Amino acid sequence: MTSEEIIEKVKSDQGEDIQSAEVNLGDAVIFVAPAALHKVAGYLKMDADLNFDYLSHITGADYLNEDRDPRFEVVYEFHSIDKNHSIRMRVGLEEEDPTIPTVSDLWRGALYPERELFDMFGFKIMGHPNLSRLIMPDEWGGHPLLKDYPLTTEDIAFSHNRDFKQDLVKTKPPTR
C-alpha cells in the first residue's frame, strides 16, 4: 500500500482515535493520544491488510526549545515484512504526566527501546515487565536526553572553593 492508502485506511477504521494524519516527505505519519496508543497499535499489528508485524524503533523527543504543547513526543516506526510498507506513529506526551502504555505485549522487540525511553527521558511505561535504567548506571540522577538536563557541571573537588565552583554548575545552552 502507498502512504496515502495507509492513511486513508487507518483514518476510516480508527477515525475517532487518530488526532491527525499526514504524508511527511513520503512517509505515512499518524498522531495518536496516549490513551488510544495501545488500541491503535494493536489494530496496526492485527489488521490483515496493514499487518505491521515488525517494530523498527521507538524514539523519544523533547521539544522544550520549540515551546510546543505537549512538550514530549514518542515516535514509533512500524514496518510490514510481507506487505513492505511502513508507518510512523507519533504520540504527544504532557510534561506533567509522561505516561504511556507498553507495546511490548504486541512486539517483544519494544522491551529495550521502552526501557531506554525511561532511562533517557524519564517516561513512565505502564505495564513494562522490567522498567529500570538500561544504559546509565542504576544510581544515576536525572534523564540525560531531556533538553533541560545540565550539560556542563563539575564536581566540587575541594570544600574550600565551594563558592567559586558554584558558578560552573550551571546549565549552558549548546554552542551553535
Add this chain to the structure above:
Amino acid sequence: MSVTEQGLLEREKDSMTLNMGPQHPSTHGVFRVVLEMDGEVVDATEPHIGFLHTGIEKTAEAKRYVHVIPMTDRLDYLSPPSNNLAFCLTTEKLLQTEIPERANYLRVIMCELARMASHLVWLATHALDIGAMTVFLYCWREREMILDLNEEISGVRMMTSYIRLGGVAKDATPGWLRGVRKFIDYLPAKIDEYERLLTNNPIWIDRTQGIGVMSREDAINWSMSGPVLRASGANFDLRKQRPYSGYENFDFEVPLGKNGDIYDRYLVRVAELRESCKIVEQALKNLPTGPYKVEDSKISLPNRNTLKSSMEALIHHFKLVSEGVSVPKGETYVPVEGPRGEVGFYIISDGSNVPSRVKLRAPSFMAIPGMCAMMEGCFIADVVGIIGSIDIVMGEVDR
C-alpha cells in the same frame, strides 16, 4: 539466597549464578550477561549494557550536521560507511537534495566494501570463538586489503567519514578503482577457502547446526534484522525493499536461510560476501562520470580553484565553514541495510544548523533481548556461539 542458622548460605533454587563479561573476549566488546545455570543448561539470562556509553546522541544535539558525521563512524565501528550513509541520507531527505549518480555509485562501493570487511571480522571472531584459529588469520588478511583501500581513498583506515552531505569527500582515482577491481577478483577464491575449512567441517556443524534457533515469527517479533532475520527465512533486505542510493539498479540475490540457527546465519553471511562482490563489480563496470558531490554551494564546499576568482564562492565557503548547513524544520527517518541489519537515523531539525534530536536505530541494540531469549535453554558452551552469530557491536548498542 538466605542465611541458615548455621551461618551457611542456602540457595532457594538448585541453580548457580554465573557472571560473563564485560571483560570477556567472546562478548565482542563490553557486554555483560548474568547466567542462571541449571547444571550445564542456561535457565535465565540477565543482560547488562551501557559500559561503552559515550553519549553520542546527546553530543550530536550540540554539533553541526557536518560534525555529527565523524561521530557516526564510532557507532558501528566495523562498518563506518553504513552509518555515514544513513545519517547523510536522512539529512539529505530533510534538505530534499538530489545526489549525483557518481556519488551514489561511490557510496555503494564503499558500503559494500565495509559490509565485506565487517563480515570478514565477524567470520574471523566467530570462528575463533568456536575454536577455528586458521579462519581468523585468513579473514584478517583479507580485511587488511579493504582497510588499505579505505586509507587510499579517505586517508583513514577505519573511521573513514568518506560519505558527506551532498556526496562523498573525494573523487575516486583510476588507481583506487583498479585496486578495488583487483580485490574483487581476488576475494571469491578466498571465500571458497573459508568455506572449504568450515561449511562441511563436522566440528563446525556440530557446534552450529540446530543451536540458537529462532523461528521466522519470533525473529520478526523480537525486531531482529539483517542476516539474523534472513537466516530465519524472512525476506527483508532494505536494499531490495526500500531501495536507496540506486540499489534498484543492481542485480543481486538476497540469501535466505531456512532453520534460523547459527549455521544458517553463517551460510547467509558468507553468501552475502559473494553478493557484495557482485554489487561492487557492477558498480565498477557502470560507474558514471560527472560530479562526485552536489553543485549546491549551500550544502557542499565550492571547488577550491574558484575561491581565487569568485567572490560568491568565497562567501559560500566562509559561510559553510563558519556556520554549516541549515536544515529545514521537520523530522524524518531513513533506514539503510548495514552489515548487521537495519541502521537508521531519526533526525528532528528545528530549522537551525544543529540537529535538535539525533536517534540511531541500531540493529545490535534491538537484537540483544532476542539474543538472550535464544540463550535460554541451551548449553553454556553454546552461549559464546550465539553471541558470535548475532554479531553485536557494542559501540552502537551503548551509543
